[in-house]
Each structure stands twice: as structure tokens, then as C-alpha cells.
Amino acid sequence: MYAPMARVATTSDVFNAIAEPQRRDILALLRAGERPVTELAEALGMTQPGASKHLRVLREVGLVRDRKAGKQRLYGLDARKLRAVHEWTGGFEAFWNDSFDRLDAYVQDLKAANGKKEE
Amino acid sequence: MYAPMARVATTSDVFNAIAEPQRRDILALLRAGERPVTELAEALGMTQPGASKHLRVLREVGLVRDRKAGKQRLYGLDARKLRAVHEWTGGFEAFWNDSFDRLDAYVQDLKAANGKKEE
DNA sequence: TTGACACATTCCGATATCGGCATATGTATG
DNA sequence: CATACATATGCCGATATCGGAATGTGTCAA
Structure with a gap:
């Protein structure tokens, strides 16, 4: 009916995606080339689920792309939206x-x- | 003494300040010069308190500066952090x-x- | 198939955020 | 002073967000 019409979902846009420091770190790291999730997580001192979640946000806004490589999943930079x-x-x-x-x-x-x- | 260590305050950094579309609109408008709050609010179709709150965030991260001018308060752009x-x-x-x-x-x-x- | 490994998803708790509204503060003017 | 005007702040409700932990899914290899 009425509902205070609170906050608008913003995670789906690039500005918000890069508002998170850890996600910026991920992007910066990916400039060196594709990396599997675990390697990113370790390099940035975050847990694997944590990395996965941030990568999901980045993927959904199109800042990274993923590619299966055997057991692993390689994430690569797609900087066009930046x-x-x-x-x-x-x-x-x-x-x-x-x-x-x-x-x-x-x-x-x-x-x-x-x-x-x-x- | 447990606390899931939830979210970190992010409103105090520039990336987050510009993650909000309305705040970006304010900044864009301010390129035309200083403006009082009410004028900004009306120009952008937001309420006066809404404008004030966004301006506060922008001010706290140093993206705008304010100057008293009689009854009004003129907000001006300070784009250095951009x-x-x-x-x-x-x-x-x-x-x-x-x-x-x-x-x-x-x-x-x-x-x-x-x-x-x-x- | 079983097991190990890589990754994703889900649930949770704490907190941040935003909009609307009411109200407080501040300033000029009569 | 009183009143009008400009702006800021406080409170609220709904929702978004993040980290942690546990669990689910998928893939290789023996």
C-alpha cells in the first residue's frame, strides 16, 4: 500500500560495484591476467566465499568474465564499463x-x- | 564480544559518495555554479531534507563546500577528489x-x- | 563410485542506507 | 520580538549490504 519506498537496489551498477574496496582490489589484481577464485582470495586475504560473492557482483555488472578451466574457474577483467x-x-x-x-x-x-x- | 563484524562504514569515501545516482546529479548540476539547497532539490525533483542529506555526505567527503549567503547556504563543487x-x-x-x-x-x-x- | 578439490549458494546477524515526515536550528526582516 | 523563510537533523520503516560459517554443486582422478 504505502511503504516508505526505502532504498533502491544499487548493486547492479558499476559505480556501486567499485565502491567496495575489496572489489577494487580484485579488479586491480586482474590486470595481471586471469586468476582462479582461490588465488584471488588468498592474494587479497579474504575467504573463498567472500571472493566468490564479490566476483559475482563484478560479473553481474560486467566488470569481469569467467571461464571454466578444469576444476577451476578463471576470472578475467572486462574493463569496458570502467x-x-x-x-x-x-x-x-x-x-x-x-x-x-x-x-x-x-x-x-x-x-x-x-x-x-x-x- | 562476538559480533559478525558486518558491514564497514563506507559513506566516508569518495567512491561510495558517487555511487548514489542522485549525488552524481547534484555534482553535475553544481558545475554550473553554486546553488542553494532548495534550488538543487527542486531542480532534481527531490525533497529539501533529501537534498540536505545528500549534500551532507558530499560535504563530508569533501566533494562540495558550503558557504553562507544570507538566509541561504550555497553549495559549490570541489572536484579535487574526483x-x-x-x-x-x-x-x-x-x-x-x-x-x-x-x-x-x-x-x-x-x-x-x-x-x-x-x- | 568415492574422494578430494574448486567454487557457488544460502542462511544468519549486525549494521548501513535511503526516503518520508516531523521538527529543530538559524537567519533576515518587519 | 515575532514571523517567515532556508536549511539541518532526528526518527522511522523497509531494505541492502557485508562477513562468517555451513552447505551445496560441479569436476577431476584413482
């Missing part, structure tokens, strides 16, 4: 590079007043 | 252009070598 994120953030490039409006003034202000901020 | 995301995804650039070629090569390699002596 391009969308790269381009989205790229749309803000003008705002972190060069001065714009009062942002620049504000930033200068911060630097002057705060010194170093670390990054 | 650069980190841009660069992280940029680390995969070589893989979204020819990821399949690379993968194929890797696969051939595996088949030829059989074992897992990679690198």
Missing part, C-alpha cells in the same frame, strides 16, 4: 585543474589557511 | 581498448604453458 566512470569523472576535469569561479579563490584560501592537506 | 577516481579508472585504460586481445593472448599463453607460471 570507461564510463572514467569519462564521468573526466567531465569534472576543468574543475580540478584550472581556476573557475570562486572555487579557485576558495581553494587558495584553504591552502593558505590550512597549509598541507595530504592526498 | 581526480582520484578518474586516475584510478585511468589505470585500466589499456584494458578497455584491447582487453579482449590481451585476454586472448593470455589464454593462449596459459594453454601453451598449461601450468600457472605467469608474470
Whole structure:
């Protein structure tokens, strides 16, 4: 009937998939090539079911692909969808590079007043 | 003293902040310049408290800054942290252009070598 | 077939998240 | 001061999420 219409499922999109640090780690590791689940799990210090679950999310959004190889299942990177994120953030490039409006003034202000901020 | 150690707070990082579509919309809108909360809310079809809450998240991760202007509070973009995301995804650039070629090569390699002596 | 291995799925508990609503805080203006 | 306006915060309900543990499924090999 009414129902507070709570949260919307978000695990099905790339932005959310890479919001999880461990999943980013998996993707980064896969740049070196295909890897079986157990190897990923061990390399990243996570349990096998944990790795499987993260891989499932990554697979469902299309960031990785899997391939059977005997007993194992090799996961490989499919970075095409990361391009969308790269381009989205790229749309803000003008705002972190060069001065714009009062942002620049504000930033200068911060630097002057705060010194170093670390990054 | 047990506690399944459930989920880790993630709202305090940039990747998670931009995982929410409405927050991305806010950031995109703010490229046009500073805006008061109400205007953002109306422009994006969200309630005022809703906008305030999203803005709070964005502020806490440093993606927006706020400035008092009379009765209003103007929110402005601070895209510096988006650069980190841009660069992280940029680390995969070589893989979204020819990821399949690379993968194929890797696969051939595996088949030829059989074992897992990679690198 | 049996057993070992690789991986996926399910159930669970704790907590995070989001939207809606009501309300509190803050600020200008009369 | 009082009131209107702008924004923030608190509470709630529904649901999503994550990790752990146990268990299920699939595949090779003897």
C-alpha cells in the first residue's frame, strides 16, 4: 500500500560495484591476467566465499568474465564499463585543474589557511 | 564480544559518495555554479531534507563546500577528489581498448604453458 | 563410485542506507 | 520580538549490504 519506498537496489551498477574496496582490489589484481577464485582470495586475504560473492557482483555488472578451466574457474577483467566512470569523472576535469569561479579563490584560501592537506 | 563484524562504514569515501545516482546529479548540476539547497532539490525533483542529506555526505567527503549567503547556504563543487577516481579508472585504460586481445593472448599463453607460471 | 578439490549458494546477524515526515536550528526582516 | 523563510537533523520503516560459517554443486582422478 504505502511503504516508505526505502532504498533502491544499487548493486547492479558499476559505480556501486567499485565502491567496495575489496572489489577494487580484485579488479586491480586482474590486470595481471586471469586468476582462479582461490588465488584471488588468498592474494587479497579474504575467504573463498567472500571472493566468490564479490566476483559475482563484478560479473553481474560486467566488470569481469569467467571461464571454466578444469576444476577451476578463471576470472578475467572486462574493463569496458570502467570507461564510463572514467569519462564521468573526466567531465569534472576543468574543475580540478584550472581556476573557475570562486572555487579557485576558495581553494587558495584553504591552502593558505590550512597549509598541507595530504592526498 | 562476538559480533559478525558486518558491514564497514563506507559513506566516508569518495567512491561510495558517487555511487548514489542522485549525488552524481547534484555534482553535475553544481558545475554550473553554486546553488542553494532548495534550488538543487527542486531542480532534481527531490525533497529539501533529501537534498540536505545528500549534500551532507558530499560535504563530508569533501566533494562540495558550503558557504553562507544570507538566509541561504550555497553549495559549490570541489572536484579535487574526483581526480582520484578518474586516475584510478585511468589505470585500466589499456584494458578497455584491447582487453579482449590481451585476454586472448593470455589464454593462449596459459594453454601453451598449461601450468600457472605467469608474470 | 568415492574422494578430494574448486567454487557457488544460502542462511544468519549486525549494521548501513535511503526516503518520508516531523521538527529543530538559524537567519533576515518587519 | 515575532514571523517567515532556508536549511539541518532526528526518527522511522523497509531494505541492502557485508562477513562468517555451513552447505551445496560441479569436476577431476584413482
